[in-house]
Amino acid sequence: MKIINIKKDNDFEKLNECANALKNGDLVIFPTETVYGIGANALMSDSVDNIFKAKGRANDNPLIVHISDKNKIKDVAYIINDIEQSLINKFMPGPFTLILKKKDCIPNNVSANLDTVGVRIPTNKVARELLIKANVPVAAPSANVSSRPSGTNIDDIKEEFNNKVEYIIDNGDSDIGIESTVVKVIDKIPVILRPGKVTAEDIIKHIGSVKIDEHVFTKANGVVLSPGMKYKHYAPNCKSLMLYCEDNQELIKLINEYKTHKTIVIGCSENKDKINTFKYYDYGKKDDFDSIAHNIFKLLRKTNEEDCDLVIIEGVKKEGFGISIMNRLIRSVNYNYIEKSNN
Ligand code: TXA
Ligand code: MG
DSSP states (O other): OEEEEOOSGGGGGGHHHHHHHHHTTOOEEEOOSSSOEEEEETTOHHHHHHHHHHHTOOTTSOOEEEOSSGGGHHHHEEOOSHHHHHHHHHHOSSSEEEEEEEOTTSOTTTTTTOSEEEEEOOOOHHHHHHHHHHOSOEEOOBSSOTTSOOOOSHHHHHHHHTTTSSEEEEOSSOSSOSOOEEEEEETTEEEEEEOOSSOHHHHHHHHSOOEEOGGGTSOOOSSOSSGGGGSOOSOOSSOEEEEEESSHHHHHHHHHHHOOTTEEEEEOGGGTTTOOOSEEEEOOOTTOHHHHHHHHHHHHHHGGGSOOSEEEEEOOOSSTHHHHHHHHHHHHTTTOEEEEOOO
16 A cells, blocks of 8 residues: 655646556545545446445445546436536536436446436546546545544544555545535435535525435435435444534533533534533634534544543534534434524
């Protein structure tokens, strides 16, 4: 296994060997603006199988296919209606995945036997350069062992995938920090299967309509639109609980009620000195959703380094990008949460 460091744009030559390896069937971990991905040539089903093995991922959970630009969508999928085209024009490239009707060249293990495939064009320059050089579609889920938080920095990733992949491309911490918005157009309405940086408001503004799939906040079993919703996700090793009150004084009171003598609280900068606990991990200012998203997976992982008996995470207001953060937090505590609003 080789680690390739790319911190400047003129380091792109170093990507040649990674792109060749990827094209020829090896696994390569690469950065995107959302989280790191563990990639394989999407046209080679054996290589794709190796992703499932390396992650310990259930094979009924489909992978997203990454391409370098819009002209390549037709190589992997069909664009069937105007709404799909309009979403592509507006949100791609970006932190956005569109579920489209799959073409036959994409093996069935990529799509977990569905007749659709998720397509994404990352904006991260290293990702795009790698995809251009490899010149094949790249299947890539988030770079984490299944059920753990998605990999957003190289230290966490190295620990989980040491010698399980051929290359790890280090491009620093992921910018956004949580995964892309996943959308499927059903009956001409964009349905958000997984919320991300592109929000429901962004889609409404552009298309005029949007639905949020019911499983974004509720536990899913059996057949669901997005199979990933069924599985345990983003979890710290020890017991965890998420608390949210619109009123901050009430939130502090609630945290004090639940905390044990070895509780780690992951919460906002404003509350750092107001809560007396074993450890307090600051995820950023209360209303700075970009900072919270950027930090959350790293902090969830960091709790595993401590000998604690409970992790309490402060929730955020469920609006805009906050919806996406709450979707991840609710899963990370395995639906063990209390949420109180003022009305
Ligand atoms: O930001 C991201 O999307 C990252 C980076 C690496 O691109 N990738 C990522 O992949 O988060 P993954 O595999 O961890 O999550 C993909 C999600 C899963 O919940 C999966 O069930 C859903 O997308 N998905 C993929 N293909 C689908 C399909 N054909 N139909 C419905 N849901 C699909
Ligand atoms: Mg994932």
